[in-house]
Structures are given as C-alpha cells and as structure tokens.
Amino acid sequence: MPQSEQKLIHTFSALADIGQEVAHKYNFHEMIRTSFHLLLGSLAIMRGGIARYSRFGHELNFLAVRGLGDDFPVSASIDPADEREFLTAGMSAIEVSQAKMLIFFQRYQPFVEKKGIELIIPMIVHDELVGLVMLGEKASGEPFNSADRAIVQAMARHIGVGIYQRNLLAELERKAEQNRRLYEEMRLTYADTVKSFAAAIDYKDKYTEGHSVRVGKYSELIAKSLGWSEERVEGVAVAGYLHDVGKLTVEKRIINSPTRINAKESAELSKHPVVGYDILLPIHHPYTDVPLAAKYHHERLDGRGYPDGLRDDQIPYIAKIVNLADSFDAMTTNRPYKARRPAHEVIEDLQRNSGKQFAPELVTALCEGMLDELEGGSEDKSFRRLLGREYMEAEGIIPMLRNALNGINATGSLTLIASE
Amino acid sequence: MSITQEADIRREGETAVVYANEYLNKITGEKIERECRDKIAAGCSRLLVSFRDTEIVNSIGISILLGVIDAASGANAEVVFTDVNPDTAHLFETLGLSRHARIVTA
Numbered sequence: 434m435p436q437s438e439q440k441l442i443h444t445f446s447a448l449a450d451i452g453q454e455v456a457h458k459y460n461f462h463e464m465i466r467t468s469f470h471l472l473l474g475s476l477a478i479m480r481g482g483i484a485r486y487s488r489f490g491h492e493l494n495f496l497a498v499r500g501l502g503d504d505f506p507v508s509a510s511i512d513p514a515d516e517r518e519f520l521t522a523g524m525s526a527i528e529v530s531q532a533k534m535l536i537f538f539q540r541y542q543p544f545v546e547k548k549g550i551e552l553i554i555p556m557i558v559h560d561e562l563v564g565l566v567m568l569g570e571k572a573s574g575e576p577f578n579s580a581d582r583a584i585v586q587a588m589a590r591h592i593g594v595g596i597y598q599r600n601l602l603a604e605l606e607r608k609a610e611q612n613r614r615l616y617e618e619m620r621l622t623y624a625d626t627v628k629s630f631a632a633a634i635d636y637k638d639k640y641t642e643g644h645s646v647r648v649g650k651y652s653e654l655i656a657k658s659l660g661w662s663e664e665r666v667e668g669v670a671v672a673g674y675l676h677d678v679g680k681l682t683v684e685k686r687i688i689n690s691p692t693r694i695n696a697k698e699s700a701e702l703s704k705h706p707v708v709g710y711d712i713l714l715p716i717h718h719p720y721t722d723v724p725l726a727a728k729y730h731h732e733r734l735d736g737r738g739y740p741d742g743l744r745d746d747q748i749p750y751i752a753k754i755v756n757l758a759d760s761f762d763a764m765t766t767n768r769p770y771k772a773r774r775p776a777h778e779v780i781e782d783l784q785r786n787s788g789k790q791f792a793p794e795l796v797t798a799l800c801e802g803m804l805d806e807l808e809g810g811s812e813d814k815s816f817r818r819l820l821g822r823e824y825m826e827a828e829g830i831i832p833m834l835r836n837a838l839n840g841i842n843a844t845g846s847l848t849l850i851a852s853e
Numbered sequence: 854m855s856i857t858q859e860a861d862i863r864r865e866g867e868t869a870v871v872y873a874n875e876y877l878n879k880i881t882g883e884k885i886e887r888e889c890r891d892k893i894a895a896g897c898s899r900l901l902v903s904f905r906d907t908e909i910v911n912s913i914g915i916s917i918l919l920g921v922i923d924a925a926s927g928a929n930a931e932v933v934f935t936d937v938n939p940d941t942a943h944l945f946e947t948l949g950l951s952r953h954a955r956i957v958t959a
C-alpha cells in the first residue's frame with residue numbers, strides 16, 4: 434500500500450472513531466480520554482492537552498494531557514479579551530508563533546514554549562468557546578501541513594460537541610436539582626400552611642382542641658396501613674387536616690355549645706362540609722380530592738350520611754378514610770356532651786358499623802395499624818402519642834383487635850358477595 | 854489471535870517485555886503505558902514491545918505507544934518494537950515512530 438494511502442486510511446479511521454465516541458459514550462471522562470488518544474494517534478502527535486472552558490470562572494480546566502510534565506498547570510485563567518480572540522479565530526488552529534499577542538499566551542508562555550506546544554485549537558460550538566486543544570510536535574518531526582490542520586480541526590470540533598453536550602446536561606441537571614429543591618420548599622410551605630389552618634380551625638372549638646390535627650394523623654396512619662405511596666399518604670393527611678375548614682364560618686356559639694344544639698343550629702353546623710368544599714376548591718392542591726374529602730366526610734356507606742346521602746361506591750375513597758378518622762377521634766376524645774369511650778367499646782363500635790358507616794377494609798387497616806404498633810411490628814408510636822399510653826395498652830385490647838380483624842374480614846367478604 | 858484483557862508484561866533483567874496484543878487498540882491499553890512507567894521507575898533501561906499477536910494498530914494504539922516512548926525518553930531508556938508485521942512497520946515508519954523506537958519486523 435502506498436505510504437500516503439495508508440496514512441490517509443489511518444487518519445480517517447480515527448476521525449470516524451472519534452465521531453462514534455462522542456455520539457455514543459455516556460461516560461464523559463472516558464469519552465475525552467479516548468478522543469484524546471484518537472487525536473494524538475491519528476497523526477502521531479507526541480504531546481498535548483484538552484481543556485474545558487468555564488465561562489463563569491473564565492478558566493480552562495485540563496481534562497487530559499500527555500507529555501506536558503507534572504509542572505504543567507491543571508487549570509489556567511483566560512482573559513475576556515482572549516476569549517474574544519478565540520471566538521474570532523473560530524475553529525482554526527492557531528500557531529503558537531502567531532499567538533504571542535494573546536494575554537493567555539503571555540501569561541503561560543514558559544509552559545507553552547517549554548513543552549513544545551505548536552498548535553492551539555479553540556473549540557467553539559454555537560458561538561460559544563467550550564475549550565481548547567493544545568498540540569505539540571509530531572513524532573515525524575515534520576511541521577503540521579494544511580491537511581494535518583484540517584484533520585485536527587475536524588477532530589477538535591467533534592470533541593467540542595462532546596463537551597458542549599456535557600455542559601448542556603450539567604445545566605439541565607443543575608436546573609432539575611434547583612426545581613426539586615424549590616418543589617420541596619413549596620411542599621413544606623404548603624404542609625405548614627395546612628397545619629396552621631388546622632390549628633386555626635381547632636382554635637375555634639375549645640372542646641375539640643387538636644381534632645383536625647388528630648384526624649390528619651389518623652388519616653395518614655390508615656393510608657400507611659393500606660400501603661399507600663408517600664405522596665398519597667401526604668395527600669390524605671392534608672385532607673384530614675382540612676376536613677373541617679368549613680367550620681370557620683359556623684358561629685362559635687354553636688360550635689362551643691356545652692349542651693346538645695337545636696335543629697336550627699344543627700342545620701347550620703351541617704353546612705360545614707359544603708362550605709369547606711367551596712373554600713378548598715379554588716386552591717390548587719398538590720394532591721387530588723382534598724376538597725371532596727371535606728365535602729363528603731360525613732357520608733356513610735348505607736346512604737344515611739350528609740350532605741348528599743351518597744352510598745358506598747358514590748363516596749370518594751379519601752372521604753371514607755377521613756370519615757373513619759373523624760369518627761374514631763370523636764369516639765376517643767372527651768366532648769362537652771359525651772365522655773371519651775373506652776378502647777374496647779370503640780373497637781366494638783368500629784366492628785358493628787363496618788359496612789354500614791365505615792368501609793370494612795379501612796376499619797381493618799386502622800385496627801391492623803394499632804395492632805402492629807402494640808405488637809412491636811412498627812417503630813412508629815403515633816397511636817400511643819395520640820391516644821395516650823394507658824388507653825392504648827388497656828387490658829385485653831390486643832385480643833379484641835385480633836378478634837375484630839377476623840370479624841371485619843368476614844363481613845367484608847360477605848358484603849362483596851352480596852354486592853356482586 | 855488471542856485477545857487478553859490484562860497487560861502482559863514481564864521483566865527480564867533490565868528489560869521489560871510487553872506483549873501488546875489486541876487491547877493496545879482500546880482505552881484499556883493505557884495500562885501498558887502505566888506498567889511501562891512503573892518498570893522504568895523500577896530500573897528497567899529497555900522496553901521491548903512485542904507485536905507477535907497484534908495484527909493492526911489503530912490511533913489509540915499509536916497514542917499509547919507514544920506514551921511508552923514518552924515514558925522511556927524521560928529516563929533515557931531504549932524502546933524496541935519487535936515482531937512487527939510489514940503493514941504495521943510501514944505505518945510506524947510513515948508516522949515517525951521509527952525515529953523514537955527501533956523496529957524489528959517479524
């Protein structure tokens with residue numbers, strides 16, 4: 434094979450390989466190293482380096498070097514005037530002998546000359562300087578001719594595209610991280626706002642202090658017991674916190690009445706689910722169905738609830754959870770007209786009303802959550818914190834919960850068969 | 854032709870014998886250069902690179918060989934490329950590697 438033909442094939446193979454490297458390598462540093470070998474090996478160039486340019490710090494950082502010695506700087510600053518000069522040069526190789534007017538060259542002259550750098554090729558993509566390629570002498574000792582320059586410029590262009598892609602990706606990752614942080618901050622702000630609302634609702638009702646917060650927590654515990662995702666658990670907790678927001682418009686006198694309220698007052702109080710829905714609907718919640726939970730948290734499976742008398746399948750699932758959490762808290766706390774009921778009575782009530790007022794699988798989830806905490810299967814002590822240790826650890830509660838779970842499961846199956 | 858993933862390098866007195874194999878042509882071939890630098894640092898004054906099992910040498914391979922030459926020149930060590938087939942010898946000649954290393958054809 435004639436000498437020139439063999440050299441041409443060798444060089445063009447390198448050019449083809451570098452294109453593939455840049456297009457297909459996912460590991461940026463490996464892509465740079467391989468491309469650097471291909472560049473040096475294409476014309477047997479003894480020494481050189483590839484540097485990435487940071488336009489924020491006006492700094493070159495060397496990603497790969499060969500034969501420049503240990504004292505060669507790993508990074509170098511570039512004057513804005515140099516950047517303009519490089520942009521003007523485009524992708525053309527600049528001979529070091531012609532680069533002496535550059536501030537960059539003057540600053541690093543001892544290194545550049547001592548290390549035998551002959552060519553500097555700015556890598557420019559979309560009118561942006563992304564880096565520099567520096568090349569020393571060829572192994573043959575011959576100077577770079579115009580064909581050699583065209584080849585190294587083409588290869589540098591490929592490497593420049595690789596660096597540009599990496600910069601874009603890094604920028605994208607930075608923005609994604611920024612968005613993630615922003616979202617997290619918004620989520621926390623939202624959660625704090627919701628809790629403040631819950632506290633405001635509870636503040637109005639001196640007899641049920643902490644009710645909304647507890648309903649939020651019970652709703653969360655039920656959803657967790659159902660094995661829901663973190664996001665859905667958060668959503669149902671929010672629905673619990675805000676379920677009584679409509680009470681903000683009910684007269685304090687009615688809410689705080691120490692005796693049973695009359696029919697007119699009861700009608701006024703019964704409006705709070707719909708009012709709550711109207712308050713929550715215009716708000717863009719990060720979770721779905723929060724307004725529906727407020728509207729339907731007094732509906733019952735048997736259709737005897739309010740405001741619309743919906744039946745089982747018509748009631749949004751989130752409202753069923755909040756309904757159970759709301760009733761559970763009502764039963765387990767002291768009210769002006771009713772004392773807190775003992776744990777065994779509450780469990781019996783849940784069992785009795787499973788399939789009538791409460792969805793059986795939700796009662797199961799609540800009982801399982803309590804049982805799990807009592808039997809040490811869960812490190813979460815939320816039920817103890819909410820109900821008090823003595824209440825939760827009342828004698829006989831564990832067998833009662835187990836018994837209830839068996840009974841509820843059977844009821845659930847029967848309900849399913851009947852409905853089919 | 855055998856393809857090994859590990860650099861096959863042996864030391865015989867002051868000579869380090871390197872078997873280039875096919876992986877010289879890949880990024881993994883960088884290990885050859887590192888090993889050669891280590892052998893020179895350990896006192897070897899002669900690097901003998903065997904191309905017995907190497908059919909072709911691409912640009913990555915050339916670059917790695919230039920690294921070997923660079924390592925040797927810093928320590929005044931001699932570099933010899935042995936068992937080189939005629940095409941590869943021709944390429945080394947064309948690219949100027951023969952100015953820095955003695956070429957012994959197969």
